[in-house]
Amino acid sequence: MDTDIDMLLTNPYAATIVYVSVAVLSLIVFLSLFELVTKYKCWGEIKQGNVSVAMATGGKIFGICNIFRFSIEANDSIYQFLIWGAYGFIILLIAYFLFEFLTPVFRIDEEIANDNRAVGFIAMIISIALSYVIGASVMI
Numbered sequence: 001m002d003t004d005i006d007m008l009l010t011n012p013y014a015a016t017i018v019y020v021s022v023a024v025l026s027l028i029v030f031l032s033l034f035e036l037v038t039k040y041k042c043w044g045e046i047k048q049g050n051v052s053v054a055m056a057t058g059g060k061i062f063g064i065c066n067i068f069r070f071s072i073e074a075n076d077s078i079y080q081f082l083i084w085g086a087y088g089f090i091i092l093l094i095a096y097f098l099f100e101f102l103t104p105v106f107r108i109d110e111e112i113a114n115d116n117r118a119v120g121f122i123a124m125i126i127s128i129a130l131s132y133v134i135g136a137s138v139m140i
Contacts, residue, residue, distance in 0.1 A: 009078060022082060023068045030064050030089045031057075037093070040113035052112045052120025059124030063092055063131035070135030088134045095130050099123070 009015040034057075035042050045053035067088035068081070075081045100108045111119040 018078060019072055019081065022078060023065065023085070026068065026082070026085060026089075027061065027064055031060065033089075033093065034060055034096070037096070038112075039107075039109040045113065050113070050115045052115045052117050052123075055117070055120040056112050056123040056127070059127035060092075062124075063127035064089055066128070066131035067092065067135050067138065070138045074139040084138045088131075088138055091134050092127065092130060095126070095134075099126055 009018060031042070040053060042053055042057045046057065068085045071081045071084040071088065075084055106119075108119060108123065112123060
C-alpha cells in the first residue's frame with residue numbers, strides 16, 4: 001500500500017488533492033481539539049458575531065495550515081507530512097496553554113468570550129507567529 005500511495009504522489013495533481021484532503025481533515029480534528037480546551041464554543045460565538053473569537057479561531061486555522069505547509073515542503077511522504085503536522089499542532093496547543101498560563105493579569109479565554117478584540121487580535125497574532133517558528137523547526 002505504501003508504494004501505491006507513493007506512486008499516486010508522483011502525479012502533482014493527485015498529490016495536491018491528497019495533501020489538501022489530509023490537511024482539511026486534520027484541520028477539522030485539530031480545531032475540534034482546540035474547541036475542547038477553550039472555555040467558549042468557537043462556532044457558536046462566531047455565529048453570534050463575536051469578532052474576538054473569530055480572530056482567535058482564524059489565527060488557529062492559519063497557524064495549523066501554515067505548519068502543514070512547512071510539513072509538506074520538508075517531507076517526502078504523506079506519513080511524514082502527517083506526523084510532523086500533528087507534532088507541530090501539539091506544540092501550537094502547548095503554546096496556547098502557556099499563553100493562557102503566563103498571562104496572570106486576566107484570563108485569555110474569558111476576555112475572548114467577552115469579545116475583547118485586543119485580546120482576540122493578540123491571540124491571532126501569537127498563533128500565526130508561532131506557526132512560522134514551529135514550521136521552520138519542522139524543516140530542520
